[in-house]
Amino acid sequence: MTNYSALAKGGLTRIRPYQAGKPIEEVQRELGIKEVIKLASNENPFGMSPKALEAAKKSIEDGHFYPDSNGFYLKQKLFEKWEYDPNTITLGAGSNELINLLFQAFVGDDCNVVIPEYSFVVYSMEATVSGAMVKNIPLKNWVADLDAVYEAIDENTRVVAFANPSNPIGTAIETKALYEFLKKVPKSTLVVIDEAYNEFNADKDDYLDTASWMGEFENLVISRTFSKAYGLAGLRIGYMLTNPEIASLLNRLRAPFNVNLVALAAACAALDDEEHLKVVVENNTCERARYQAFCQKHNLFMIPSCANFVAIDFKEYDAQSIADKLLHRGIIVRPLLGYKLQDILRISIGTKEQNDKLFAALDDILTENK
Template sequence: MSIAFRKELRDLKPYVPGKPIESVMKEFGIKNVIKLASNENPLGFSEKVKEILMKSLDNLALYPDGNATNLKEALSEKLDIDVDNILPSSGADEMIDLIAKTVISPGDEAITADITFPRYISTTKMMGGTPIVVPLKNFTFDLNGILNNITNRTKLIWICNPNNPTGTIVTEKELMDFFEKVPENILIVYDEAYREYVTRDDYPKNSIEFVKKYPNILVMRTFSKAYGLAGLRVAYAIGSKKIIENINKVRGPFNVNSLAQIAAIAALKDDEFLERIYNLNLEGKNYLYDQFKNMNLEFPPSEANHIYVNVGKDAQEVFVELQKRGVIIRPMGGTWIRVSVGTMEENRTFIEKLKEVLGM
């Protein structure tokens, strides 16, 4: 007799992360490799964060503060919302997991888009729920399409804004109209992992106002992208006390490690670092847009730190050929790839190698 694993796991596949630099170096026997595959921060993280981290290395024998009290207080002050409306997590990945565990039961439906961040779908399935996937319209979340798919089984709606991988946004006005129409018994998760990169004025600047207005909205943010702390795993959600209280029941006791808590607090204070990142990303995006236009490659303009681009050739093949030349990107479906915006030097190297691979 073999172990009977849960039937919900049968069709699930492990998440495939962006390929690490070391494994490409080893596989292809090359020394210089750049990774533009996981939307990480090309400048690393703030020096101020580094300083405090170096001073905190002696305190690792003790468990972290399981309540992340200081981090919650720092966020509460910065965002002007009560500490009871905030819940830190070990990356937004963990929060997505916790949300699914909190609201999805077998038979429930959760609506999201195709294509978007894949963990919304896998965690829904993991809990025995059915993902309802609404195709993007013009590379963008189709909010009306989502409304049309609400049934009495709908428990959850996952919105990614800006969307990963397309980098497109829905506007504040479109969102407000949408929120008005979604019944209050459905949890709307609003994932803003890339909010710090947005340039457009019609993007919601302060999503905390959504939480204050609607009791069924949970905003998710992360320190992994613009703050450059992906390796430490720290993010947070903001929502009504009732939502936070329930997610807190399924959370592990020490889910956010001590260094992550300390780093996040310091990161929140360094707005200058965020500004540098914003400017570098914008410069990089504009350069890549120009190059893609010259190469006649189709792409939707991105409000994030990554661009979804049609390379007109099998993406998997392009992925392998670029790796041989020391560049890691993310192959998506068909002929589409996603490339993260790097330093200007990395962006230039990527274009040079892409041209080589595409025979241009």
């Protein structure tokens, strides 16, 4: 038989398939549980805005047409709302696709990529497939160590990638420190700030809007998504802000109709519904504090989160067995074994009712395991 793995690009066999959170139907089917709560993929527990849903439903009527390849109305909306220049925007089927495109366009086996430890797994997957060397930089108190990242940059560093807030651990780099970092980085190194969870972090007093730096740093790449705070994960839509030259390259590389028309319509309407976004973010902030209090009560360490999930260290308890027990009670959470954080579970923050159920289940399990 032909060895197709040997024919594939060098790096492909070195990456592990992406491990997504268990789907609700799978748990219902396999464990025979009717009511399942998924707190494993950092989705929006309130769903999308009713306005987005209405727009999505209506757009299906035009499903026999190809979508607008340039996403004119969405780019226009982003311009009206935040003055993002349409020439700096690339739209993607989720921000994951945009990260993929950026690496395809710029990263090859003659360069390296600098990534803080425990970053979103897709950066190292993309770098490895491209044949680039990955430099993983240890964190300082669970936050990216910008000095160490800067030290690791050399003339072959094509990309530095930060998720801010980060996934799977949820910490954020102070935006002021990022600004100072950007001033020092050579312009041939692209600095990706992946802001998938930005909306859950932007309520801080000292928060700076990174998009306002676009004119100042030509190597700045900002990636955003509608999957999290806007609740459109299943529709797959995100955008990337870059200088116009990079945007033009990415737009050449992407498939002409990479973003479907339902996603485009829903994203436009979602941006209009500021009230829904406010409810989502306020619930998250309030419930995140309850997770912190729960951990204090049980003497567990919760990594300080700026996102819509928390990472909790279950120390002497066996984190995997806690995840299994929660699953048998119909609650899906995410062990971080794949990140070599075997004592830690990542739990997406749900609605108050969902979190109450999780706290009650964990109370029982932790008492049993004592």
